[in-house]
Amino acid sequence: MHNTDYRIAVIEDDPIQLETLVLALQQQGFVVEAFNNRISAEQRFAQSLPNLVISDIILGAEMDGGFDLAKHLLSYNQPIPIIFLSERQSEFDIYTGHALGAIDYLPKPISLNVLMVKVKNLLRITASPKPKVDENRSKIINLTLANEKFKAYWHQKPLDLTATEFEMLKQFANAGEGSVVSYDSLQASTQGVVERNTINTHICRIRNAFKKLPLTLT
Structure with a gap:
C-alpha cells in the first residue's frame, strides 16, 4: 500500500490538535485535508470524497457535529470509513458513533502511534486507492x-x-x-x-x- 494513494479528511475544531493530527498523518505519507468545522468539510465532500474521515464529535458550537457529519456521509452511495476521536466515552455515544458508520471510536487524549496503526489497517481492509480521474473526460456523449x-x-x-x-x-x-x-x-x-x-x-x-x-x- 502506498500511503500517497489515499486522502484523509481530518475534522477537529481545536487548532493545536488539528495541526498535530495533520502533521502525524503527513509524516506517514498520507494526503491530508484539514477542516475546523463541519460545514467546510461537507462542502469539500460535495466535490470529492476522501478515503477516510477522522473527526471529533464536538465541533465548535455543534455538540454533535461529528455525528451530523457522519449522517451526511450516509447520503452518498460510496461508503466512507470514519474514525471518531472524542472525550465523550459514554456507552450511548460510542453506540451512536458506530451506528452512524464509524469503524472505530477512540478516546481523547489519543495515542498517535495507535491511531497511525489503525488508519493503515483500516485503509488496507476497507479502501482501495481512488483512481486518478481524467478531468477532461465527460460521461456525456459528444x-x-x-x-x-x-x-x-x-x-x-x-x-x-x-x-x-x-x-x-x-x-x-x-x-x-x-x-x-x-x-x-x-x-x-x-x-x-x-x-x-x-x-x-x-x-x-x-x-x-x-x-x-x-x-x-x-
Missing part, C-alpha cells in the same frame, strides 16, 4: 471538456461559457446523463462564488449556450 482552458465542446463546437458556468457544467459531465447533481455540489464547484438562489439562472445560461450551436448530425 460533450468534451478542456479543463486547463475552461472550455467545453458540444459535437466539437465550442460552447460560449464563463469559467463559472464551465465549472458547473463539469459537474453534470462528470456525473453523466440521468444523474442528479445537487445545488450544494454546483455551489461548491464554484468555490462559493455562485449564490444558491442564482444557480437556476446560470443553468439557463448553460442551456442557451447549447441552443445557440447549430445541430449537426453525423
